[in-house]
Each structure stands twice: as C-alpha cells, then as structure tokens.
Amino acid sequence: MKYxxxxxxxxxxxxxxxxxxxxxxxxxSIILGIVVALMRISKIKIIRLVVSLYIFxxxxxxxxxxxxFVFFGLPIIGITFERYTAVFIAFIxxxxxxFAEIFRAGIQSIDRGQFEASKVLGLxxxxxxxxxxxxxxxxxxxxxxxxxxITLVKxxxxxxxxxxxxxxxxxxxxxxxxxxxxxxxxxAIFYAGFIYILSSLFKNIEKRFEYYR
Amino acid sequence: MVLELKNVVKSYKGKRVLNNxxxxxxxxxxxxxxxxxxxxxxxxxxxxxxxxTIDKGSIRINGEYLYKQNGNYILSAKGDSLKKIRKSIGFxxxxxxxxxxxxxxxxxxxxxxxxxxxxKDIVLNKANELLKKLDILDKRDCYPYELSGGQKxxxxxxxxxxxxxxxxxxxxxxxxxxDEVKKSIAxxxxxxKEDNISVLIVSHDKxxxxxxxxxxxxxxxxxxxx
Numbered sequence: 540m541k542y543x544x545x546x547x548x549x550x551x552x553x554x555x556x557x558x559x560x561x562x563x564x565x566x567x568s569i570i571l572g573i574v575v576a577l578m579r580i581s582k583i584k585i586i587r588l589v590v591s592l593y594i595f596x597x598x599x600x601x602x603x604x605x606x607x608f609v610f611f612g613l614p615i616i617g618i619t620f621e622r623y624t625a626v627f628i629a630f631i632x633x634x635x636x637x638f639a640e641i642f643r644a645g646i647q648s649i650d651r652g653q654f655e656a657s658k659v660l661g662l663x664x665x666x667x668x669x670x671x672x673x674x675x676x677x678x679x680x681x682x683x684x685x686x687x688x689i690t691l692v693k694x695x696x697x698x699x700x701x702x703x704x705x706x707x708x709x710x711x712x713x714x715x716x717x718x719x720x721x722x723x724x725x726x727a728i729f730y731a732g733f734i735y736i737l738s739s740l741f742k743n744i745e746k747r748f749e750y751y752r
Numbered sequence: 753m754v755l756e757l758k759n760v761v762k763s764y765k766g767k768r769v770l771n772n773x774x775x776x777x778x779x780x781x782x783x784x785x786x787x788x789x790x791x792x793x794x795x796x797x798x799x800x801x802x803x804x805t806i807d808k809g810s811i812r813i814n815g816e817y818l819y820k821q822n823g824n825y826i827l828s829a830k831g832d833s834l835k836k837i838r839k840s841i842g843f844x845x846x847x848x849x850x851x852x853x854x855x856x857x858x859x860x861x862x863x864x865x866x867x868x869x870x871x872k873d874i875v876l877n878k879a880n881e882l883l884k885k886l887d888i889l890d891k892r893d894c895y896p897y898e899l900s901g902g903q904k905x906x907x908x909x910x911x912x913x914x915x916x917x918x919x920x921x922x923x924x925x926x927x928x929x930x931d932e933v934k935k936s937i938a939x940x941x942x943x944x945k946e947d948n949i950s951v952l953i954v955s956h957d958k959x960x961x962x963x964x965x966x967x968x969x970x971x972x973x974x975x976x977x978x
Contacts, residue, residue: 656849659801660863660911661838670862674853751852752897 546713546725553709554729560695560705564630565688571631572638579643597636603697605629610701622701634691641683645676678748685741689734754779754840754918754950755800760809762799769795771974773809777919782941782951784961787971793954796971797921800952801843802834814840814918839868842912842920846927848904850896856883857892860911868915875914882910886940902933909940919950926957938964
C-alpha cells in the first residue's frame with residue numbers, strides 16, 4: 540500500500556503535466572472550435588472551403604502524426620517550436636476541428652425560426668448567438684462534447700513522442716525501475732479517476748440544463 | 753399610413769411568388785390577407801418583416817423605407833433606420849418561435865433591454881402589465897414547454913407588443929386552435945385596434961378573417977385579385 544502511495548507521489552509531476560496539457564488544450568480548442576464552426580457555416584464560400592479543408596486535414600490524419608509534423612517536420616523549413624508549444628499547437632488545432640464539427644451540428648440543429656424571431660426582434664448576430672443560439676446549442680451537444688473531452692484526456696498520452704514526461708511516461712519509468720507492472724495500474728487508476736470526475740461533471744451540467752425542453 | 757407596399761415583386765428560383773403587390777395599411781386598421789396555401793401570403797408577410805428581400809418595388813413602414821427601389825437595385829434599411837423599423841413592427845409567428853431557454857418574462861424583455869437599452873424597471877413593469885392584460889401573469893416565470901398553445905401565442909403577442917409597435921403581423925393565428933382560443937385571439941386583436949395598433953393578418957381561415965377585419969385582401973398566385 541505504501542509502495543502504491545509512494546508511486547502516486549513520484550508520478551505527481553507527470554499527473555500535473557497531463558492535467559496541464561488537457562486543460563490548456565480544452566480551453567483554447569473550444570474557443571477556436573466556436574470560431575471555426577461559425578466560419579464553417581459562413582455565407583462566404585471561400586471561407587467555408589478553407590475551413591472544410593482544415594477540418595478534413597485535422598480529422599483525416601492521426602494526432603500523433605500532427606505532433607510529429609509540428610515538432611520534427613516544421614524545423615526542416617526553419618520553423619522551430621519548443622516541445623510544449625509544439626504539443627499545444629498540434630492538440631489545439633486537432634481538437635478545435637473536432638469541436639467545430641460538434642458545434643456546427645449543434646448550431647444547425649436549432650430551428651430556423653429561432654434565428655428569424657431574433658431577427659424580427661432586432662437582435663444583432665452576436666446577441667442572437669449569445670442569448671438564444673449558444674444556450675440551446677450547448678444543451679444539444681453536451682453528450683458529444685463529453686465524449687470528445689474524455690478522448691482528449693486519453694490522447695494526452697501521445698506527448699511521449701516529443702519526450703514530455705506525462706503520467707504514462709513516468710509510469711513506464713517506474714515499471715522499468717522497479718520491475719513491476721503496478722505503476723501501470725496506478726496510471727490506469729489516475730486516468731479512470733480523472734475521467735470519472737469529468738463524466739460526473741458533465742452529468743451535472745446536463746442536469747442543470749434540464750430546466751427547459 | 754403605417755405601411756405602404758408599392759409594386760412588390762419577389763421570385764424564388766425563377767418562379768414569381770409575389771407579383772406587383774401594392775397596398776396600404778392605415779393606423780388602427782385590421783387587414784387580413786386571405787388566400788389558399790401557396791398563394792404567396794406568408795412570403796408577403798416575411799418580406800414586410802425583413803425576413804426575405806424583394807426583387808422590385810418598395811416597402812415603407814412608419815415613414816421609413818425597409819426596401820426601396822433604386823434603378824435596378826433594391827436598397828435595404830440599415831443601422832438606425834432598420835432599428836426604428838423593427839421597433840415599429842411586431843411579428844407573431846405561426847409556431848410562435850418563443851425562445852425555449854428563456855422564461856416567459858425573459859422572452860418578452862430580451863429585445864427591449866438588450867437591443868433598445870430601455871430601462872429594466874420600466875420594461876419589467878410594462879411586461880407585467882401586458883401579461884396581466886393577456887391573462888397569463890401567473891405564467892411569468894414558466895418556460896415555453898410548460899405552456900399550452902394558446903398561452904404560447906399570448907406570450908408571442910406580448911413579445912411583439914412590448915416595444916409599442918405601430919403594426920403587428922400575425923401569420924396564421926388560428927391554425928391548430930379550437931374555437932374557444934380562436935375567440936380569445938379575436939378579442940386580443942380587437943383590443944390592439946383599440947390601442948390604435950394596426951394589425952395585418954395572414955390567414956386561410958375565411959370566417960375568422962371576415963369576422964375581425966376592416967378589409968380583406970385576396971391573393972392568388974402571388975397577385976392581389978380583390
């Protein structure tokens with residue numbers, strides 16, 4: 540038991556790294572995702588085309604490859620990033636594409652009448668989205684959003700490819716050091732616990748949105 | 753005149769749905785636009801409310817042009833002029849289009865507070881008065897899903913009335929309502945007339961249109977026939 544406790548303590552910094560990558564990616568990819576979703580439904584064809592291509596590339600290639608491309612590929616043409624920056628660029632761009640598609644579907648699921656009612660009341664586009672569309676969209680997309688957020692937690696493990704010491708890498712070091720698989724179980728407990736907390740949080744948010752239908 | 757339409761033409765994919773529509777609406781007048789499904793009456797109402805653009809002609813609301821013909825082009829109202837027009841015209845949609853995420857009161861006060869920046873206390877007082885008048889004050893804090901069809905319609909009317917418009921448009925106000933609700937809608941519309949608000953109704957309910965209107969405009973194939 541003491542060994543497991545000590546393992547948790549020794550993996551503390553790795554847990555923090557995992558959480559840090561998760562949190563920063565989540566915040567910025569959601570913001571970027573909203574912008575991309577609005578561009579995806581823009582009336583200007585060229586904007587729609589560019590954004591569609593971006594989404595296709597991000598969804599059509601593995602995240603691991605994108606991290607490798609940003610960290611190891613771009614320096615070939617003279618663009619160099621520090622490893623955390625490279626990871627954040629790849630993660631945020633990739634997850635923003637997925638979130639954008641979720642947001643787009645959410646916006647397009649809102650009845651056209653809601654936009655029309657906002658228009659005849661004189662609401663600006665910004666006010667329409669803030670007071671009418673986003674609250675309704677958010678309720679509709681919560682299950683899909685929760686899925687994606689949970690996937691993000693597990694995807695953070697991909698940062699091993701650029702040598703960042705996240706919780707999985709620290710677990711692997713402990714396995715090699717102590718010649719036991721127990722550290723992997725500790726890592727699994729960490730991920731499962733993290734995801735359990737997130738799932739509960741989303742369940743709570745879904746309940747909060749039950750106030751209307 | 754609170755509303756003037758001159759030679760309004762509107763086409764969809766090459767098909768003319770409004771063909772040289774011209775009419776006027778006086779202050780406090782109730783006018784029904786009557787016609788069969790597909791006659792173009794809902795499109796006409798949507799054009800008057802700026803939900804559709806027009807191809808030719810002009811639409812003037814309370815002295816301001818919503819659409820104005822300028823050579824081969826149609827100029828649309830923008831900025832303050834559009835704001836002024838929006839304030840002078842209310843629209844009660846056929847399916848009400850209430851915002852489901854907002855309470856009855858929030859639905860009514862959203863535009864006056866957020867768009868027109870009116871003082872909150874004054875707007876809330878007026879909303880309460882309207883709800884009382886429409887007999888749904890007790891539903892003030894309910895969400896739209898908790899209301900019956902008739903109650904939703906009253907909320908939509910209150911939302912359209914809160915900015916003291918000159919005109920209120922109703923799209924098929926009697927579709928899918930029983931006779932009792934129909935009677936109460938007629939009373940509300942006549943009440944609006946008493947307050948000197950002009951009412952434009954689009955309906956295919958002949959009895960209803962005839963019973964409350966000062967004038968009926970018959971429309972067929974996008975043309976006014978009488």
